[in-house]
Amino acid sequence: xxxxxxxxxxxxxxxxxxxxxxxxxxxxxxxxxxxxxxxxxxxxxxxxxxxxxxxxxxxxxxxxxxxxxxxxxxxxxxxxxxxxxxxxxxxxxxxxxxxxxxxxxxxxxxxxxxxxxxxxxxxxxxxxxxxxxxxxxxxxxxxxxxxxxxxxxxxxxxxxxxxxxxxxxxxxxxxxxxxxxxxxxxxxxxxxxxxxxxxxxxxxxxxxxxxxxxxxxxxxxxxxxxxxxxxxxxxxxxxxxxxxxxxxxxxxxxxxxxxxxxxxxxx
Amino acid sequence: xxxxxxxxxxxxxxxxxxxxxxxxxxxxxxxxxxxxxxxxxxxxxxxxxxxxxxxxxxxxxxxxxxxxxxxxxxxxxxxxxxxxxxxxxxxxxxxxxxxxxxxxxxxxxxxxxxxxxxxxxxxxxxxxxxxxxxxxxxxxxxxxxxxxxxxxxxxxxxxxxxxxxxxxxxxxxxxxxxxxxxxxxxxxxxxxxxxxxxxxxxxxxxxxxxxxxxxxxxxxxxxxxxxxxxxxxxxxxxxxxxxxxxxxxxxxxxxxxxxxxxxxxxxxxxxxxxxxxxxxxxxxxxxxxxxxxxxxxxxxxxxxxxxxxxxxxxxxxxxxxxxxxxxxxxxxxxxxx
Ligand SMILES: Cc1cc2nc3c(=O)[nH]c(=O)nc-3n(C[C@H](O)[C@H](O)[C@H](O)COP(=O)(O)OP(=O)(O)OC[C@H]3O[C@@H](n4cnc5c(N)ncnc54)[C@H](O)[C@@H]3O)c2cc1C
Ligand SMILES: Cc1cc2nc3c(=O)[nH]c(=O)nc-3n(C[C@H](O)[C@H](O)[C@H](O)COP(=O)(O)OP(=O)(O)OC[C@H]3O[C@@H](n4cnc5c(N)ncnc54)[C@H](O)[C@@H]3O)c2cc1C
Numbered sequence: 005x006x007x008x009x010x011x012x013x014x015x016x017x018x019x020x021x022x023x024x025x026x027x028x029x030x031x032x033x034x035x036x037x038x039x040x041x042x043x044x045x046x047x048x049x050x051x052x053x054x055x056x057x058x059x060x061x062x063x064x065x066x067x068x069x070x071x072x073x074x075x076x077x078x079x080x081x082x083x084x085x086x087x088x089x090x091x092x093x094x095x096x097x098x099x100x101x102x103x104x105x106x107x108x109x110x111x112x113x114x115x116x117x118x119x120x121x122x123x124x125x126x127x128x129x130x131x132x133x134x135x136x137x138x139x140x141x142x143x144x145x146x147x148x149x150x151x152x153x154x155x156x157x158x159x160x161x162x163x164x165x166x167x168x169x170x171x172x173x174x175x176x177x178x179x180x181x182x183x184x185x186x187x188x189x190x191x192x193x194x195x196x197x198x199x200x201x202x203x204x205x206x207x208x209x210x211x212x213x214x215x216x217x218x219x220x221x222x223x224x225x226x227x228x229x230x231x232x233x234x235x236x237x238x239x240x241x242x243x244x245x246x247x248x249x250x251x252x253x254x255x256x257x258x259x260x261x262x263x264x265x266x267x268x269x270x271x
Numbered sequence: 272x273x274x275x276x277x278x279x280x281x282x283x284x285x286x287x288x289x290x291x292x293x294x295x296x297x298x299x300x301x302x303x304x305x306x307x308x309x310x311x312x313x314x315x316x317x318x319x320x321x322x323x324x325x326x327x328x329x330x331x332x333x334x335x336x337x338x339x340x341x342x343x344x345x346x347x348x349x350x351x352x353x354x355x356x357x358x359x360x361x362x363x364x365x366x367x368x369x370x371x372x373x374x375x376x377x378x379x380x381x382x383x384x385x386x387x388x389x390x391x392x393x394x395x396x397x398x399x400x401x402x403x404x405x406x407x408x409x410x411x412x413x414x415x416x417x418x419x420x421x422x423x424x425x426x427x428x429x430x431x432x433x434x435x436x437x438x439x440x441x442x443x444x445x446x447x448x449x450x451x452x453x454x455x456x457x458x459x460x461x462x463x464x465x466x467x468x469x470x471x472x473x474x475x476x477x478x479x480x481x482x483x484x485x486x487x488x489x490x491x492x493x494x495x496x497x498x499x500x501x502x503x504x505x506x507x508x509x510x511x512x513x514x515x516x517x518x519x520x521x522x523x524x525x526x527x528x529x530x531x532x533x534x535x536x537x538x539x540x541x542x543x544x545x546x547x548x549x550x551x552x553x554x555x556x557x558x559x560x561x562x563x564x565x566x567x568x569x570x571x572x573x574x575x576x577x578x579x580x581x582x583x584x585x586x587x588x589x590x591x592x593x594x595x596x597x598x599x600x601x602x603x604x605x606x607x608x
Contacts, residue, residue: 132410
């Protein structure tokens with residue numbers, strides 16, 4: 005069984021800068037982290053591997069060269085292998101272009117086709133782009149089942165049973181393998197790097213894959229392969245005409261509030 | 272030639288979910304700007320009875336795909352049918368709700384159609400210059416808004432955040448066509464199966480359907496004090512909301528969380544107590560009709576979006592408000608009795 009974890013490096017804090025000209029994010033090298041839900045996906049992959057005979061966990065990321073730091077962290081946390089898709093040609097990819105590249109990488113790593121027991125794990129969404137589209141899109145391109153919003157996975161022979169959290173409750177879904185699963189925070193508590201993991205992470209080569217290696221042309225990936233374009237980025241504008249009152253001992257503020265609510269017809 | 276606007280109706284447990292009416296309102300506005308037709312697709316079993324209501328709320332055409340195998344939402348058959356229908360009808364715009372269903376099905380269909388998809392839009396408009404769809408969405412923790420276009424691929428696809436728009440009221444005089452679609456059997460084959468559905472009572476909080484939401488933040492200081500929020504809410508007949516910090520502290524469950532990583536609400540009245548108004552929280556409530564804020568810090572961000580603000584200590588203001596509301600209620604009862 006091969007378990008693949010799609011892992012995105014994201015800015016660690018909310019201080020993200022946008023290039024207002026191109027509508028792309030300006031990333032700096034420091035303070036980048038593994039997307040939090042991808043840590044859950046990785047932890048789940050490791051948990052499943054440890055109960056499956058001969059299972060292997062491979063972390064795959066697409067991003068700038070420094071995204072290999074996130075992959076080294078993944079190895080320290082327990083991944084067996086890691087590969088990085090990195091090349092200028094991948095830059096500016098939207099979710100469709102990203103998914104095409106990741107799907108092609110999966111097929112290539114699996115030797116032409118995902119195996120009958122293979123599983124691809126993703127986060128439900130990443131904290132920067134926040135579309136939650138990459139997991140399902142990868143599954144559509146690979147033409148394999150997808151289960152989204154998952155908080156529990158049980159593996160059976162050639163199938164999984166997953167708990168999917170929806171608005172009104174919980175669905176128990178059975179899907180055949182290979183499949184893509186996107187996980188939510190409730191699935192587990194991510195672990196910590198181990199000492200042996202850290203040592204392994206230091207020495208491990210992380211192969212870098214380019215579009216050419218995957219047989220992808222510039223029409224498939226990057227800006228050219230992306231049907232969407234960010235045309236404008238701006239700060240959310242708020243503001244209303246606010247009636248402000250200061251609380252006082254006479255209670256006029258509360259009286260004013262009640263009159264205001266009566267005027268608006270909400271009480 | 273791609274023409275017209277198509278929305279994907281949301282079916283849950285054999286019922287049409289009201290978010291469909293929000294999509295119809297969005298779709299109607301866009302279709303009118305383009306002077307094109309608005310269509311609505313409904314997948315499921317025994318769903319034809321909803322067609323009339325859909326037309327009354329803005330659709331010109333309703334496509335019904337009826338099959339017992341579509342009773343439950345399953346990605347594979349839903350993708351096959353919607354992809355096929357989009358290829359037949361060729362709409363220039365396709366919208367679905369940004370719910371667990373919509374956020375799952377739309378990326379699948381977009382990838383099959385090899386076209387772009389914009390997630391979780393709060394604003395949709397038509398660019399007067401080239402008639403293309405302007406899709407505006409919050410990203411990066413609500414810190415930025417991005418407007419996205421799909422210049423060359425069709426259809427232009429977007430998921431729309433629930434409760435970010437008001438449905439149109441039903442117009443009994445509206446007319447439209449109902450088209451029943453049937454497909455060959457292998458369109459419905461699946462490799463996923465719904466083994467069981469367990470309704471979760473704790474998900475029943477329904478802050479999204481409430482007319483009034485009373486929310487508390489960390490300013491309440493303890494779980495015990497949070498009871499004040501609950502009391503005020505029950506006086507208003509309101510649902511209880513909370514900030515993420517409060518949910519993380521365990522004072523109330525996650526279904527109460529309002530904001531970017533919680534629920535988006537747009538009630539008639541939102542009362543914010545002892546919460547600062549972080550961008551992430553605002554992302555979930557700033558479209559409320561009326562916003563009231565009580566905070567001891569006159570510079571708190573929440574006042575920027577409030578219609579009525581009281582600067583003061585909530586431990587004085589809230590009990591006073593509760594008292595006066597009770598008096599008012601009793602007075603009313605006495606007058607009526
Ligand atoms: C402000 C802004 C708004 C955007 N809006 C859109 C939009 O509406 N539509 C659109 O198509 N693109 C959009 N993009 C581009 C999009 O963010 C990128 O394509 C990005 O690569 C996908 O990121 P995401 O955060 O949306 O991923 P998500 O789909 O939220 O990620 C889900 C999971 O997929 C996996 N994954 C995602 N990206 C990678 C990766 N690079 N390597 C490995 N695994 C990965 C991870 O497991 C992750 O948890 C936007 C970009 C910005 C800056
Ligand atoms: C990716 C991401 C997603 C997030 N998602 C969400 C989300 O969905 N929802 C959400 O809410 N947050 C979210 N957050 C967290 C958000 O950034 C804030 O930390 C949070 O909203 C703050 O909660 P708060 O207002 O309760 O607390 P604080 O910011 O600490 O505010 C407490 C307020 O109470 C006031 N106060 C204190 N004592 C009194 C008193 N006696 N009387 C009156 N006022 C008093 C203070 O003046 C202050 O304004 C998210 C953050 C990130 C990074």
